[in-house]
Amino acid sequence: MFWKALKKSLYHPNKVKxxxxxxxxxxxxxxxxxxxxxxxxxxNLHCPCQMSEGAxxxxxxxxxxxxxxQTADGSIQQVEEEVAMFCPMICRxxxxxxxxxxxxxxxxxxxxxxxxxxxxxxxxxxxxxxxxRSNKERKTFDEKFIRMDTKRLCxxxxxxxxxxxxxxxxxxxxxxxxxxEGKTPEEIRETFHLxxxxxxxxxxxxxxxxxxxxxxxxLNRLYARKRKELxxxxxxxxxxxxxxxxxxxxxxxxxSFINGGDGDTKGTRTNKNKKKNRRRKDQSKDSCLNNEMHDxxxxxxxxxxxLLASASTSxxxxxxxxxxxxxxxxxxxxxxxxxxxxxMKEELDREVEDFARRLNSVWPERMQELFQGxxxxxxxxxxxxxMSRYTSLDQR
Amino acid sequence: xxxxKKRDRISNLPDLLVSHIxxxxxxxxxxxxxxxxxxxKTLWTLVPNLDLDEDEFEWILSDEKQNRKRKxxxxxxxxxxVQIVSKIWALRNAYPLQKFYLNWLYDCDPIxxxxxxxxxxxxxxxxxxxxxxxxxxxxxxxxxxNYCKTLVDLxxxxxxxxxxxxxxxxxxxxxxxxxxxxxxxxHDSFSRFLTxxxxxxxxxxxxxxxxxxxxxxxxLPTLKRLDLNMQDFLYKLEINAPALxxxxxxxxxxxxxxxxxxxxxxxxxxxxxxxxxxGDTEDYGNRVMDFIRALYNVKSLHLGSFTTEYLCxxxxxxxxxxxxxxxxxxDFHCCIPHVLPLLLQRAxxxxxxxxNRDKGHLHSTSEQxxxxxxxxxxxxxxxxxxxxxxxxxxxxxLKDELELIGHILQMARxxxxxxxxxxxxxxxxxxxxxxxxxxxxxxxSTCQITxx
Numbered sequence: 001m002f003w004k005a006l007k008k009s010l011y012h013p014n015k016v017k018x019x020x021x022x023x024x025x026x027x028x029x030x031x032x033x034x035x036x037x038x039x040x041x042x043x044n045l046h047c048p049c050q051m052s053e054g055a056x057x058x059x060x061x062x063x064x065x066x067x068x069x070q071t072a073d074g075s076i077q078q079v080e081e082e083v084a085m086f087c088p089m090i091c092r093x094x095x096x097x098x099x100x101x102x103x104x105x106x107x108x109x110x111x112x113x114x115x116x117x118x119x120x121x122x123x124x125x126x127x128x129x130x131x132x133r134s135n136k137e138r139k140t141f142d143e144k145f146i147r148m149d150t151k152r153l154c155x156x157x158x159x160x161x162x163x164x165x166x167x168x169x170x171x172x173x174x175x176x177x178x179x180x181e182g183k184t185p186e187e188i189r190e191t192f193h194l195x196x197x198x199x200x201x202x203x204x205x206x207x208x209x210x211x212x213x214x215x216x217x218x219l220n221r222l223y224a225r226k227r228k229e230l231x232x233x234x235x236x237x238x239x240x241x242x243x244x245x246x247x248x249x250x251x252x253x254x255x256s257f258i259n260g261g262d263g264d265t266k267g268t269r270t271n272k273n274k275k276k277n278r279r280r281k282d283q284s285k286d287s288c289l290n291n292e293m294h295d296x297x298x299x300x301x302x303x304x305x306x307l308l309a310s311a312s313t314s315x316x317x318x319x320x321x322x323x324x325x326x327x328x329x330x331x332x333x334x335x336x337x338x339x340x341x342x343x344m345k346e347e348l349d350r351e352v353e354d355f356a357r358r359l360n361s362v363w364p365e366r367m368q369e370l371f372q373g374x375x376x377x378x379x380x381x382x383x384x385x386x387m388s389r390y391t392s393l394d395q396r
Numbered sequence: 397x398x399x400x401k402k403r404d405r406i407s408n409l410p411d412l413l414v415s416h417i418x419x420x421x422x423x424x425x426x427x428x429x430x431x432x433x434x435x436x437k438t439l440w441t442l443v444p445n446l447d448l449d450e451d452e453f454e455w456i457l458s459d460e461k462q463n464r465k466r467k468x469x470x471x472x473x474x475x476x477x478v479q480i481v482s483k484i485w486a487l488r489n490a491y492p493l494q495k496f497y498l499n500w501l502y503d504c505d506p507i508x509x510x511x512x513x514x515x516x517x518x519x520x521x522x523x524x525x526x527x528x529x530x531x532x533x534x535x536x537x538x539x540x541x542n543y544c545k546t547l548v549d550l551x552x553x554x555x556x557x558x559x560x561x562x563x564x565x566x567x568x569x570x571x572x573x574x575x576x577x578x579x580x581x582x583h584d585s586f587s588r589f590l591t592x593x594x595x596x597x598x599x600x601x602x603x604x605x606x607x608x609x610x611x612x613x614x615x616l617p618t619l620k621r622l623d624l625n626m627q628d629f630l631y632k633l634e635i636n637a638p639a640l641x642x643x644x645x646x647x648x649x650x651x652x653x654x655x656x657x658x659x660x661x662x663x664x665x666x667x668x669x670x671x672x673x674x675g676d677t678e679d680y681g682n683r684v685m686d687f688i689r690a691l692y693n694v695k696s697l698h699l700g701s702f703t704t705e706y707l708c709x710x711x712x713x714x715x716x717x718x719x720x721x722x723x724x725x726x727d728f729h730c731c732i733p734h735v736l737p738l739l740l741q742r743a744x745x746x747x748x749x750x751x752n753r754d755k756g757h758l759h760s761t762s763e764q765x766x767x768x769x770x771x772x773x774x775x776x777x778x779x780x781x782x783x784x785x786x787x788x789x790x791x792x793x794l795k796d797e798l799e800l801i802g803h804i805l806q807m808a809r810x811x812x813x814x815x816x817x818x819x820x821x822x823x824x825x826x827x828x829x830x831x832x833x834x835x836x837x838x839x840x841s842t843c844q845i846t847x848x
Contacts, residue, residue, distance in 0.1 A: 112408075154405035161413050169416070176406075177420035185431055192406045194433045228454070 067094065068106035071115050076106050079122055086125035089163045110162035117152075117159045120145075124168055146175045150191055153179075407435060415442035424452045427484065441488045446516070447497035448481050455502075469502055478508055485515065495523040501554075506530040513537060523549040526556065533557045533579060538564075541592065545569065552578050558585055566592030576602040576625075580610060587613055597621065603647075606630050626650070643691070649683045655690035664691045667700035681709035692716040698725035701754040704733045715742045722747045722782075729754040732796050737776075746778035751800075753790030753819070779807040791816040793829035802836045811840040817848040 065081040067090065084100075085091045093107045094100050100107040109118065127133075127141050146153070153172055160168035180188055189196055406414065418426040418440055426440040458470045470476050475483075477500060496516040498509070509528055514537050516524065521544055528534060533555045541564035544550075550567070551574035552558070559581035570593045580586050590596070595618050602625040603612070609630040614622065619637040626633075626647035634654040635643075643658070644665040668684055684706045691697065697718070699707075704726060707713065713735055721743040726736060728751070740746065786804060791797060805811070816833075818826060830847055 151405045154409060157413065157417075158409050161410070169413075173413070173417040174420050176417045180417070180429070181421055181425060185428065188429070188432055194406070194436070197434050198431060198437070 067100040068103055069100065069118070070106040070108045071113055071118055072109065072111045073114065075115055076103060077115070077118065078103075080126075082129055083122055083126045086129040087121070087163045087165050089165075110159075112155075112162045113159040114155070117155050120152075120156055121159060121163065121165065121168065125165075128167070142171055146171060150176075150179060154192075411439060411442060414439050415444075419443045419445050422449070422452060423447045423484070424449075438487075441491055444491065444493055444520075445495040445497075446484070446488075446493055447495070447499075448484070448512075449497070449499040450477050450502060451499060453477070453480070477503070478505065481508075481512065485512065490515065492518045492520045494520055496521065497523070497525040499525075499527040501527070501529040504528050504530040506532050506534040509534055510537060514539060517543055519543060520546055522546055525549075525551040526553065527551075528554040528556070530555055535559065541566065548572065550574070552576065555579070557581055558589060560585060560588045560592060562588075564588075564592055566594070568594060571595060571597045573598070574600040576600065577604045583611060586610065590614065590616060594618070599623070601625070603628055603631060645687070649680070649687060651683065653683070653687060655687065658690050659693050661691060661694050663696040663698075664694045665698040665700075666691075666703050668703045668706060670702045677706065677709040678711060681706045685710050685713070685715075689716050692718055693720055694718065695720050696723040696725075697721055699727060701727040701729045701752075704728050704735065707735045708733045710735075713738060715739055718743045719745065721745060723750075724748070725750045725752065727752045727754055731794075732800060736800075740776045740778060744777040745782055747782055748785045748787070749783060750787040751789070753788075753792065755790065755819070775807045779804065780809050782810065783808050784810055784812045786811065786814045787817070788815070789817045791818045791822075793818070793822050793825050798829075798832060801833065805836045805838045805840075805843065807839060808843070809839050811838075811843045814843060814845045815848070816845070 066078045067081050067084040068076055068078055069084065069090070070076045085094065089110075090100070090107060099105045113121070124145060127145075128138060148156070153175055157169065157172040157176060160172060179191060183191070188194070409417075414436075418429065423440075423443075423446050426443050429436050430438070430440055453471045455469045455471060458468045458474065468476055471480070493516050496513075498512065500509070509526070509530060513524075513526065517537065517539050524540075524544075524547060535557050536552070536559070538559070538561050541560050543565075544567055545565070546569055547567050548569050549572040550570060551572070553574065553576040555577070557579045558575070573593060573596055575586075575589075590613075593616070596616050597618055598621040599614065599616070599619060600623040601612065601614075603610070605628045609632060611632045611634075613632075613634045615634070615636045617638060619640055621642040622635065622637065622640060623644045624633075624646065626645075626649075629648050629650055631650055632652045633650065634656075635658070636656045638657045639660060640658055641660060641662045643661055643663075644667075646665075646667045647669050648671060649668050666684075666687065671680070684703055688699075688707075705728070715735075715738060722745055724739075724743060724746055726739075726749070732751070740749075783804075786801075786808075788797070788801070801814070805814070822829065826847070833845060833847075
């Protein structure tokens with residue numbers, strides 16, 4: 001009787017008809033005969049777990065098949081088959097153990113998957129399992145999908161990992177990496193609520209030299225800041241200087257001013273790449289020189305942009321008094337700030353401010369000198385643009 | 397109470413997953429996470445990628461005025477690049493690498509590079525990029541040719557000597573290969589290298605000045621994309637790549653350049669360099685012509701400004717029929733080369749034509765001939781039936797430009813858009829030019845002219 005019922009169901013016109021002997025024997029070994037048909041269906045399709053439209057058409061429309069999933073807290077959900085089968089782990093469970101066909105035989109999901117997160121994952125699967133979507137559509141969906149708070153993102157990553165859904169793991173990992181990127185350690189700890197449980201000593205390892213005299217370190221930092229500021233000012237100047245070819249003695253003056261005669265901060269990197277390609281049409285994708293310029297131009301955006309904007313808008317360059325060299329040009333100290341105690345920090349800031357003030361008092365006069373002495377300076381032809389700009393200034 | 401609920405979420409993730417997240421960051425940022433908390437101290441060492449990029453650090457010249465002749469370059473905390481990298485290697489406990497990227501130009505020491513590269517070469521390495529400029533040429537370790545079965549992407553850029561051993565196991569998985577400015581130990585080093593790459597799909601070759609003539613014979617059945625940048629004359633080039641879809645050539649075109657079997661080519665870009673020393677411009681023009689003849693089957697073609705100029709020097713200009721050409725980018729400078737009408741004639745399926753006036757070239761090898769618009773006999777087929785978009789970048793409103801546009805507007809039956817991006821120098825003239833343009837008779841009633 002059992003066998004007759006089975007034959008009847010197997011040869012029902014609305015079920016899959018192409019079952020061979022091997023399939024039938026396998027089917028008989030499984031507990032639930034409704035599920036047996038489903039499994040044969042799948043065997044015919046040779047999982048990876050995406051069903052083609054044609055195969056789906058064989059099943060009667062009302063008989064949409066579902067899979068039952070049970071999360072760690074005990075609650076059971078019913079999910080459309082094709083959506084659930086998008087997850088490799090669920091797919092494997094279904095094929096190998098035959099669970100998931102009914103409420104009593106629900107597939108138990110790993111502990112890291114809670115119902116809310118499962119809902120999100122299924123949304124993802126529901127969208128991506130449709131074969132006809134374009135790459136652009138998928139990308140747009142992903143970008144919207146990933147917008148959630150950090151806590152949920154972590155849970156989602158964890159859950160996707162336990163279900164072995166690699167595309168979602170990569171998507172969420174990248175999002176988390178973007179969150180970590182560019183933040184200081186304090187900010188990262190804040191975002192992820194990490195305990196700050198390393199001692200100061202441990203923080204200094206591995207890349208710090210513990211035996212350094214803190215005073216030497218302070219001095220290094222001061223020099224570094226000064227050099228950096230100078231470099232930035234120089235680049236600023238060079239942006240205009242390149243067009244007008246102004247005598248740049250004043251920069252050297254400044255350098256000697258702080259360094260006491262050691263004026264070798266320009267060109268911290270020599271261009272070692274042989275540049276014999278004089279006649280080449282400029283198609284080079286990368287060269288030492290490009291790297292260098294790019295690097296120096298890529299300083300901290302805020303400070304530089306502000307200065308540049310004020311410099312370029314003032315056509316009368318005597319207005320450069322407005323171009324004050326703010327000591328607040330901040331740069332990314334990263335994790336180096338952690339070691340200085342507040343007293344030293346203050347001292348450092350005071351010194352830098354002092355230096356900046358001195359520079360500010362000197363600069364306007366220097367600028368005046370520069371532009372009064374301009375007519376005597378030889379002009380080098382730097383393409384048509386330089387000439388035209390120079391002449392336009394002359395017409396003032 | 398709220399504090400209790402703010403538990404550390406990311407700690408629930410297993411180590412491998414966190415290191416997977418860290419693998420999307422640069423090495424510098426990943427290492428920086430080691431000070432976040434005790435758990436994170438060594439997580440970065442599980443990341444299977446290393447990118448050692450000197451550009452990521454801020455450098456200053458050290459103040460040590462000891463016996464050294466020149467100052468060392470150090471970061472703010474006083475370490476040189478070598479010290480930083482060595483420390484990173486030491487802390488990683490030789491966890492196998494999948495991706496290794498090194499960008500080191502300043503004060504590059506080949507001994508250290510050799511040590512690092514040799515350590516990086518393992519049986520799981522997938523991507524290797526070296527962008528170095530050592531003071532002595534760097535010999536690639538021969539282990540690279542024998543132990544990199546999983547290598548997929550190899551990029552060598554700089555003062556590197558390549559010498560594949562005679563019996564190397566090669567790169568059975570290599571798909572992408574960049575050889576930029578690399579030197580070859582023997583005449584056949586390059587060919588031997590290529591024979592080690594059975595499934596190569598993308599080759600980018602840049603050749604700088606060589607001492608003696610080198611043969612570059614590229615016979616790769618799986619190659620899909622080829623970028624060539626030849627900055628020297630002494631070479632012999634042969635390309636036989638039936639699966640090639642994209643070809644780009646920049647640089648000097650030598651006499652002996654053979655292109656065979658490029659019937660699957662979809663897009664080609666040709667930017668021949670200007671050569672002030674070439675005596676016979678006709679001959680050079682013929683070379684360019686021969687090159688273009690091999691590209692007859694492309695769908696998209698981009699010719700640089702010097703290329704089109706050299707074409708003007710060809711005595712009997714007779715381009716092949718570009719049966720499939722749908723997108724044509726035509727660059728020029730000074731004046732519109734007279735070869736354009738004939739090229740349009742030979743491109744019956746052309747859909748988008750983009751003209752681009754290059755600025756800033758003061759040289760000109762050809763005399764300014766007027767365009768030969770002999771269209772009274774037969775209108776080019778593309779104009780009458782296919783051309784839907786015309787773009788003109790660097791439009792100046794000059795007489796020959798207006799003439800060209802006028803002709804095209806008259807003949808283009810299905811033209812939908814004409815976009816003119818003007819040169820900044822004609823700001824004042826814009827209105828006059830626009831008025832003239834609007835008055836031109838248009839064959840296509842749906843044509844829209846936009847002016848940027």
